[in-house]
Amino acid sequence: MSTFFSKxxxxxxxxxxxxxxxxxxxxxxxxxxxxILFLGVIVxxxxxxxxxxxxxxxxxxxxxxxxxxxxxxCIAGVLILLGLFHDExxxxxxxxxxxxxxxxxxxxxxxxxxxxxVNFAGAAxxxxxxxxxxxxxxxxxxxxxxxxxxxxFVAAALGSLLILPVLRTRGHYAALVTIAFGILFRTFMExxxxxxxxxxxRIPSMTLLGIDxxxxxxxxxxxxxxxxxxxxxxxxxxxxxxWLVRRLERSWLGVAMDMVRTDExxxxxxxxxxxxxxxxxxxxxxxxxxxxxxxxxLMTGYVAPNNFTFGDSLILVSIVILGGIGNPWGIIPAxxxxxxxxxxxxxxxxxxxxxxxxLVIAILLFxxxxxxxxxVRQFFPGRPS
Amino acid sequence: xxxxxxxxxxxxRFGGLTALDALDLDIAPQEILALLxxxxxxxxxxxxxxxxxxxxxxxxxxxxxxxxxxxxPQTVYSHGITRTFQRLRLSLPLTVFDNVVIGNxxxxxxxxxxxxxxxxxxxxxxGEMVERVHQLLKTFNVGLADKLWEPAINLSMLDRRRVExxxxxxxxxRLLLLDEPSAGMTxxxxxxLMDDILKVRQSVAPFAIALIEHEMNLIQRxxxxxxxxxxxxxxxxxxxxxxxxxxxxxxxxxxxx
Numbered sequence: 018m019s020t021f022f023s024k025x026x027x028x029x030x031x032x033x034x035x036x037x038x039x040x041x042x043x044x045x046x047x048x049x050x051x052x053i054l055f056l057g058v059i060v061x062x063x064x065x066x067x068x069x070x071x072x073x074x075x076x077x078x079x080x081x082x083x084x085x086x087x088x089x090x091c092i093a094g095v096l097i098l099l100g101l102f103h104d105e106x107x108x109x110x111x112x113x114x115x116x117x118x119x120x121x122x123x124x125x126x127x128x129x130x131x132x133x134x135v136n137f138a139g140a141a142x143x144x145x146x147x148x149x150x151x152x153x154x155x156x157x158x159x160x161x162x163x164x165x166x167x168x169x170f171v172a173a174a175l176g177s178l179l180i181l182p183v184l185r186t187r188g189h190y191a192a193l194v195t196i197a198f199g200i201l202f203r204t205f206m207e208x209x210x211x212x213x214x215x216x217x218x219r220i221p222s223m224t225l226l227g228i229d230x231x232x233x234x235x236x237x238x239x240x241x242x243x244x245x246x247x248x249x250x251x252x253x254x255x256x257x258x259x260w261l262v263r264r265l266e267r268s269w270l271g272v273a274m275d276m277v278r279t280d281e282x283x284x285x286x287x288x289x290x291x292x293x294x295x296x297x298x299x300x301x302x303x304x305x306x307x308x309x310x311x312x313x314x315l316m317t318g319y320v321a322p323n324n325f326t327f328g329d330s331l332i333l334v335s336i337v338i339l340g341g342i343g344n345p346w347g348i349i350p351a352x353x354x355x356x357x358x359x360x361x362x363x364x365x366x367x368x369x370x371x372x373x374x375x376l377v378i379a380i381l382l383f384x385x386x387x388x389x390x391x392x393v394r395q396f397f398p399g400r401p402s
Numbered sequence: 403x404x405x406x407x408x409x410x411x412x413x414x415r416f417g418g419l420t421a422l423d424a425l426d427l428d429i430a431p432q433e434i435l436a437l438l439x440x441x442x443x444x445x446x447x448x449x450x451x452x453x454x455x456x457x458x459x460x461x462x463x464x465x466x467x468x469x470x471x472x473x474x475p476q477t478v479y480s481h482g483i484t485r486t487f488q489r490l491r492l493s494l495p496l497t498v499f500d501n502v503v504i505g506n507x508x509x510x511x512x513x514x515x516x517x518x519x520x521x522x523x524x525x526x527x528x529g530e531m532v533e534r535v536h537q538l539l540k541t542f543n544v545g546l547a548d549k550l551w552e553p554a555i556n557l558s559m560l561d562r563r564r565v566e567x568x569x570x571x572x573x574x575x576r577l578l579l580l581d582e583p584s585a586g587m588t589x590x591x592x593x594x595l596m597d598d599i600l601k602v603r604q605s606v607a608p609f610a611i612a613l614i615e616h617e618m619n620l621i622q623r624x625x626x627x628x629x630x631x632x633x634x635x636x637x638x639x640x641x642x643x644x645x646x647x648x649x650x651x652x653x654x655x656x657x658x659x
Binding site: 261264265268269270271272273275276279280282283284285286287288289290297393394395396397 | 453455474475476479480484485487491492493494495496497500503504505507508510511512514517518521524525528551553569573
């Protein structure tokens with residue numbers, strides 16, 4: 018009996034993964050806003066129908082009971098998408114962008130969703146990562162892969178300076194401190210000529226073990242877009258980041274961070290070192306954001322201060338809220354919506370942001386806890402507890 | 403016998419208000435002490451100063467022979483003083499297990515390396531903690547043990563208070579400070595709760611309890627000694643039967659004729 022149930026629940030999860038994959042394929046494939054509208058209606062209808070049929074909660078239970086299946090399913094989905102769109106630059110660029118931004122938002126999720134530190138300077142740390150990678154690629158012989166790691170450490174180190182005033186302030190004031198830092202960073206990059214000033218810097222194309230990732234590949238008689246390289250790189254980074262964040266969540270540190278977020282007083286009375294926990298979350302998050310920024314810069318081959326505005330920071334925060342604060346799984350669909358939708362609605366020009374804004378408001382109005390709300394912590398799934 | 407906790411001249415001023423005025427308080431090891439006094443007499447302030455949430459304006463706190471004056475709450479905790487709050491302070495979105503296990507911070511390995519990369523060792527420690535929390539909940543109240551993985555928000559008021567007390571007990575403290583455990587509960591519930599606490603106390607090395615309480619029945623039943631505060635000053639001290647005869651205490655509670 019129980020094996021039947023576990024098989025049925027696994028089947029349900031596989032079905033949901035397949036539908037998710039189809040939606041992702043259609044979103045990348047769609048060209049006109051009519052197709053997007055159609056896709057939106059279908060997704061809405063399918064989600065509505067599955068809730069009506071009472072499939073939502075068994076699906077959620079299945080997802081938390083089979084995390085490995087879920088993870089491998091997502092990785093397989095990305096690889097299949099890579100195969101299907103292998104010669105389309107734009108689709109692969111979007112795919113890689115979604116994966117890279119997921120890394121950054123995972124970082125924000127640790128800061129904001131776990132430890133409760135608001136960070137409205139996400140784009141600045143992203144920028145620090147990009148600029149570090151750019152400067153290393155231009156002025157040193159450091160291998161690009163190492164440069165990505167160094168960029169993460171630089172973002173984390175600069176973040177640990179910012180955490181000092183953040184720790185001394187609370188709530189809105191802490192948010193203001195991070196906003197100020199974001200603006201400071203952008204202005205500094207604009208006026209400082211050694212970082213390229215307002216025009217920014219061009220980054221030479223990335224090489225990995227002697228292979229130029231900026232070159233398209235031939236495979237038989239079909240050409241593979243060079244963005245495929247970056248999709249694979251981004252997939253590896255995203256999987257690693259995801260794995261780290263999930264482990265962090267399911268650890269004593271994860272409990273301590275949640276405790277600090279929900280009640281600092283009782284956390285301190287039971288020995289949780291508040292400052293240490295916050296610093297850890299902030300530094301960990303900024304490391305991921307910096308890594309994401311470096312990979313994005315190396316992929317697009319260009320950094321400029323204009324890409325790291327307060328508005329960009331807000332977009333990062335809105336992704337975390339949209340996905341469901343504190344749930345890493347929610348980030349992926351949220352990034353897909355936020356990064357791909359405006360690109361697909363190019364033809365209606367400026368109105369696309371209006372439409373996008375309306376969509377975000379609608380989601381938050383009807384589902385304020387986000388697309389995939391966080392569930393309670395399960396340390397080791399499948400363990401009889 | 404040497405006292406476990408000893409405060410001398412403990413004073414707490416908030417601007418012009420003196421909430422705690424040169425308090426000398428002794429608690430013996432394994433003693434159950436009731437802290438009485440009308441509203442605003444400084445009882446909770448006393449707990450907050452002892453646990454390090456407030457920095458005393460003057461005076462000293464010694465615990466088990468060590469000076470804890472002006473220490474951070476984390477240091478006070480690590481010496482073995484835990485507490486509950488008058489208004490419950492549980493993290494409602496977290497599970498009962500999460501809420502209780504954090505009370506055992508001093509026995510948890512909180513290093514980044516251990517938590518992220520030594521998963522086999524972590525899993526072992528986690529298994530031990532699940533066992534321990536489960537055992538404590540079960541000793542405390544059989545029904546509560548089944549709710550180990552429920553979010554605290556699903557629990558009744560009584561269960562939430564039980565969980566808070568379990569959080570204070572899991573690290574096996576030497577002194578437990580209970581801040582009005584009867585607040586918001588019925589007679590019977592309060593009695594049940596205190597019986598549970600005493601039951602747990604018998605099953606481990608008996609710890610000292612300092613209790614802020616208004617329920618006279620409860621105080622009479624379990625306290626060994628009472629200290630009465632008024633306007634931050636100690637006005638009486640002794641067994642329950644004596645202090646209720648004390649004219650000063652009667653004035654503080656009932657006013658002058």
